[in-house]
Amino acid sequence: MRTGARALVESLEKAGVEVLFGYPGGAVLDIFNCLPEAKFNFVLGRHEQGSAHMADGYARATGKPGVCIVTSGPGATNTITGLATANIDGIPMIVITGQVALSLIGTDAFQEADTTGIARGVSKHCFLVQSADEIPQTIAEAFYIATHGKPGPVVIDIPKNCQQALTAAKYPERVSLRAYHPESTATVRQLNRLAKLINAAERPVLYAGGGVIASGAASDVAALAHRAEIPVTTTLMGLGSFDEHDPLALGLSGMHGSAAANWALHEADLILALGVRFSDRVTAKISEYAQRATLVHVDCDPASINKNVRADLGIVADVKDVLTTVSSRVKTATHPAWLKRIADWKRLKPLGYRPLHDGVIMPQAVVEAIDRASKGRAIVVTDVGQTQMWAAQYFRHNRPRHFLSSGGMGTMGFGIPAAIGAAFAQPDETVVAICGDGGAQMTFEEVVVAVEHRLPVVFVVVNNGCLGMVRQWQELFYAKRYAGSILGSKGRMTIERIDESALDYDYLPDFVKLAEAHGAKGYRVIDPAKLEPTIKKALAARKTAVVEVIVEPRANVYPMIPGGKSVTEMVFD
Amino acid sequence: MNEEVYRFNCYVENKPGVLARIVGLISGRGYNIQTLNVGPTEDGTVSRMKIDILGTARVIAQITSQLQNQVNVIEVTCRKL
Numbered sequence A: 001m002r003t004g005a006r007a008l009v010e011s012l013e014k015a016g017v018e019v020l021f022g023y024p025g026g027a028v029l030d031i032f033n034c035l036p037e038a039k040f041n042f043v044l045g046r047h048e049q050g051s052a053h054m055a056d057g058y059a060r061a062t063g064k065p066g067v068c069i070v071t072s073g074p075g076a077t078n079t080i081t082g083l084a085t086a087n088i089d090g091i092p093m094i095v096i097t098g099q100v101a102l103s104l105i106g107t108d109a110f111q112e113a114d115t116t117g118i119a120r121g122v123s124k125h126c127f128l129v130q131s132a133d134e135i136p137q138t139i140a141e142a143f144y145i146a147t148h149g150k151p152g153p154v155v156i157d158i159p160k161n162c163q164q165a166l167t168a169a170k171y172p173e174r175v176s177l178r179a180y181h182p183e184s185t186a187t188v189r190q191l192n193r194l195a196k197l198i199n200a201a202e203r204p205v206l207y208a209g210g211g212v213i214a215s216g217a218a219s220d221v222a223a224l225a226h227r228a229e230i231p232v233t234t235t236l237m238g239l240g241s242f243d244e245h246d247p248l249a250l251g252l253s254g255m256h257g258s259a260a261a262n263w264a265l266h267e268a269d270l271i272l273a274l275g276v277r278f279s280d281r282v283t284a285k286i287s288e289y290a291q292r293a294t295l296v297h298v299d300c301d302p303a304s305i306n307k308n309v310r311a312d313l314g315i316v317a318d319v320k321d322v323l324t325t326v327s328s329r330v331k332t333a334t335h336p337a338w339l340k341r342i343a344d345w346k347r348l349k350p351l352g353y354r355p356l357h358d359g360v361i362m363p364q365a366v367v368e369a370i371d372r373a374s375k376g377r378a379i380v381v382t383d384v385g386q387t388q389m390w391a392a393q394y395f396r397h398n399r400p401r402h403f404l405s406s407g408g409m410g411t412m413g414f415g416i417p418a419a420i421g422a423a424f425a426q427p428d429e430t431v432v433a434i435c436g437d438g439g440a441q442m443t444f445e446e447v448v449v450a451v452e453h454r455l456p457v458v459f460v461v462v463n464n465g466c467l468g469m470v471r472q473w474q475e476l477f478y479a480k481r482y483a484g485s486i487l488g489s490k491g492r493m494t495i496e497r498i499d500e501s502a503l504d505y506d507y508l509p510d511f512v513k514l515a516e517a518h519g520a521k522g523y524r525v526i527d528p529a530k531l532e533p534t535i536k537k538a539l540a541a542r543k544t545a546v547v548e549v550i551v552e553p554r555a556n557v558y559p560m561i562p563g564g565k566s567v568t569e570m571v572f573d
Numbered sequence B: 001m002n003e004e005v006y007r008f009n010c011y012v013e014n015k016p017g018v019l020a021r022i023v024g025l026i027s028g029r030g031y032n033i034q035t036l037n038v039g040p041t042e043d044g045t046v047s048r049m050k051i052d053i054l055g056t057a058r059v060i061a062q063i064t065s066q067l068q069n070q071v072n073v074i075e076v077t078c079r080k081l
Helices: A004-014 A026-032 A048-063 A080-089 A115-122 A134-147 A158-165 A190-199 A210-214 A217-227 A260-265 A319-330 A338-348 A364-372 A386-394 A416-423 A438-443 A444-450 A468-478 A511-517 A528-541 B017-027 B056-069
Strands: A021-022 A039-043 A066-070 A093-100 A125-128 A153-159 A204-208 A232-234 A249-252 A270-274 A294-297 A313-316 A381-382 A431-436 A458-463 A519-526 A547-549 B004-013 B034-038 B048-053 B073-080
Touching: A004 A026, A004 A134, A004 A158, A021 A048, A021 A260, A021 A416, A026 A066, A026 A093, A026 A158, A026 B034, A048 A066, A048 A080, A048 A093, A048 A416, A048 A444, A080 A093, A080 A115, A080 A153, A115 A153, A115 B017, A125 A364, A134 A153, A153 A158, A153 A217, A158 A249, A158 A294, A190 A204, A190 A217, A190 A270, A190 A294, A190 A313, A190 A319, A204 A217, A204 A260, A210 A217, A232 A260, A249 A260, A249 A386, A249 B004, A260 A338, A270 A319, A294 A364, A313 A319, A364 A386, A364 A431, A364 A458, A381 A416, A386 A431, A386 A468, A416 A431, A416 A438, A416 A444, A416 A458, A431 A438, A438 A444, A438 A458, A438 B034, A458 A511, A458 A528, A511 A519, A511 B004, A511 B017, A519 A528, B004 B017, B004 B056, B017 B034, B017 B048, B017 B056, B056 B073
Parallel strands: A021 A039, A021 A066, A066 A093, A093 A153, A125 A153, A204 A232, A204 A270, A232 A249, A270 A294, A294 A313, A381 A431, A431 A458, A458 A547, A519 A547
Antiparallel strands: B004 B048, B004 B073, B034 B048
């Protein structure tokens, strides 16, 4: 017999947990009391949202579930954004929350919140533990659910009395759930039809999403692409599933995707959509999406097929399984006319930008400098907004699990903690976070964690003094009324009641001082000539660093398909 | 597409939180449940839920696969009333 808390720690060890992220509090003190004997490491975040994103970043970098523990009430509610972020992107994660004792639930006890009620809509599954005896089985089931079918976050809410009670329950050797059997494979008929479609196609496109990375199918996508000479475009979540140095690579598609990728999807006669969910940021105007194509949709999640676009052939199965079994039925082929048309588009509308002011760094150049300085090998972790899109566009992505980004939820504040989680997962890799000045301020407190664990993460803060993507939409669609989007000392709307003439600074905070206050090395770059050398220097030092780059504030993300428009209405600048 | 009333028959594990998850899944998407009936089956560990919803065929298909995805849902059938 041992306490429920001890049984929990044992169960996490059995589940193979290497690192536990989290933050303590009254309702999890019994569990924390067992941590000094645990076989895994504990990482103290500085905010529960940060701890949740760290677990998420760890999971994205490895494919293994990230695990996070927080207390009841505010501890639990602070993880909700992290749960939603992982849930929509299909990231396996376990969040353990303390709960008040069973006898106190429903009494408005101190730090009591209906955690499973609140978390239900932003998680794959929630457990409210009812006794210490349930703990080992529940942990095993949670890991099973998080990693089977479409991965996702699972919440385990454990009342304090269950942590304290004694139990002899053992961790199960196998997990079999009565009602949850997500495994599904393609039928022979489906595979034959798929092969026939590929062999008959004249203008095929492979369209790879996050599911390709989750199923470990990147090499299979490349094999199919080369065998049948099929160009490949990826979603934001799919970046890295196909090497962008490859001549068949079209790069990112969607709202800020390349012209070649979007037009290829538009003119294709066959789209092989693998592990994607056809987000509205990808399809643009849905009634005009890929009208000429036969659409094949392979995904492990039956709910994603026919959700946003109608599939001519929908296959609910693991992407890797489908590709390995279909490959022998696919004939080698070439599509010279199709590739020539795509090459013409690439030449006509290449990705590019022009400096707006002499001597001012363009934000796109920051991403290019990181690509060169890291020789294309960095794990790039982004925040959200313009910098995220530039990181997607201007880094030549070339391997899976090296572009970590909050795709579906678009969670500002994700970048810094997720980069820390990735650095714990891959200590020998180069991890670079690319954040804006807006997102960096949301979770900057977590930089301390990187410093104290001596993680060589380089946090690049691309500082344009504004919330760039918001500002861009206001410029293009809201008559340049920049309400609430300016962070610097100039250009504020009168509604904010800020007397600009009384301000003796250009912008706050001073990110170099902020870095130093957190124990990190701080660099500031203003001169374009110093950009790449500074990033190189920061990477070479293998120490936690913040590189603040002052960039052109008026740069916009192009190309762009404005909301509600179709791909034929792309705007280039 | 026309909206029509569909009846879901769900067999679910008889555990706390299952009803809330299923009802939340439907109401969270903005659909109104017209009739809801939950009761035990001969097997005490399984409950049966009858849910009537007004929706288009496409939405109903979407809800059906979302229900099937739920960890505690054993079986879902759906028919037009």
